[in-house]
Amino acid sequence: MNVTQEAGKECDSQVIVREAIIGILRYHEDARSKNGGVCLMGKYHDVLYIAIRLCYDWQLKDSQTIASLLDEIYSCENTFERILLGALFGTRAPHYLAGWKSDFENQEDNVRAMVYYLDHATNANLEYKHGPNQELIRYIDIPIESCGKLTSLKIAVQLGLPDKLYILLRFGALVTTENDDEPVVVWLLDKLTEYTGCYPYNFVSCLQLLCRVVPNICPKSDVDQQLVRQIMFEKYNDLINHGIMPLNRCGVVPSELKHLSRCTIRNILWKNFELPNAIRKLPIPERLHKYLDLLED
Structure with missing residues (x-):
């Protein structure tokens, strides 16, 4: 088979999968309309997760069709936990946490699917109204209902999962929110601070990653520097003395200009839904690409 035939075959599969997804969305919407606009859930809703698996298995490239699928899921569930839980907890956890089986084969498959949908959600600039104030929240920051309404980032930190945290931070997950x-x-x-002198590597790695995405991680950013120093040395003196908490990342001394520049550039890319893919498009040396992409510090 030559290159032209292979390209044609891929094009055909993309068209077929796209049409299948559109058909599934139409079926779900028809069932909901016949029930007064309320989703019947059960098999009428689970068909959307057949579509989720189809998109991933065939690597559908049409971000707008995938966005329509995610919109349909959110309109019924108000969360995306069924896509995210397996990546964070493994394939068995969703059954115990939420009562359903993971839609993907293993945790690696779940993680790849999480990245796949994060990428397309970013490409489609997806935001959703959420919470009592109906504020706009990006796909990546929608809380997971069955986990105390924590975001995926907070769950990754609390579980000590630096590899998952890195993925979320790359795509611009918010470290802090107003709520x-x-x-x-x-x-x-x-x-x-509970592990004086013997700090778990996974939690230290999470802290290092968080330090790379914000100008400083001082818990109190609205107070003067003298009070910042007092707070940090009173509460986290051991972390500072043991080199776990860098002084230039906690507000005790000013952050370096290179780091502040990284935060500013990433924030601009985030506002334009360009994280992380646009980093490689910037006309800068490779080592700075890695620096902006949180691979180095």
Whole structure:
């Protein structure tokens, strides 16, 4: 088979899968319309997850069709936990947490699917109205209902999963939100203080990653520097002395210009739904690509 035939075959499969997804969406919408606009759930809703699996298995490239599928799921569930839980907890956890089986074969498959849908959600600029104030929240930051309405990022930090946290941060997951009862950074710092002198590698790695995406992780950013120093040395003196908490990332001393530039550039890319793919398009040296993509510090 020559290159032209292979390209034609791929094109045909893309068209067929796209038409199948559109048909599934039409079926779901018809069933909901016949029930007064309320989703019947059960098999009438689970068909959407057949579509989720089809898109992933055939690597559908049409972001708008995938966005329509995600929109349909959110309109019924108000969450995307069924796509995300398997990547965070493994294939068995969704059954115990939410009562349904993972739609993917193993955790690696779940993680790949999470990345696949994060990528397409970013390409489609997906945002959803959520919460009592109906504020717009991006796909990546929609809370997971069965986990105390925590975001995927907070779950990854609390479970000590730096590999999953890195994926979420690459795509611009928010470290702090206005509705936080306790900032995830504060939770992590307090957690690390429990392990004086013998800090778990996974939690330290999570802290290092979080330090790369914000100008500083000082729990109190609205107070003067003298008070910041007092707070940090009183609460986290051991972390500072043991080199776990860098002074230039917690507000005690100013952050380096290179790091502040990274935060600014990433924030601009985030606002334009360009994280992480646009990093490689920037006309800068490869080492700075890695720096912006959180691979180096």
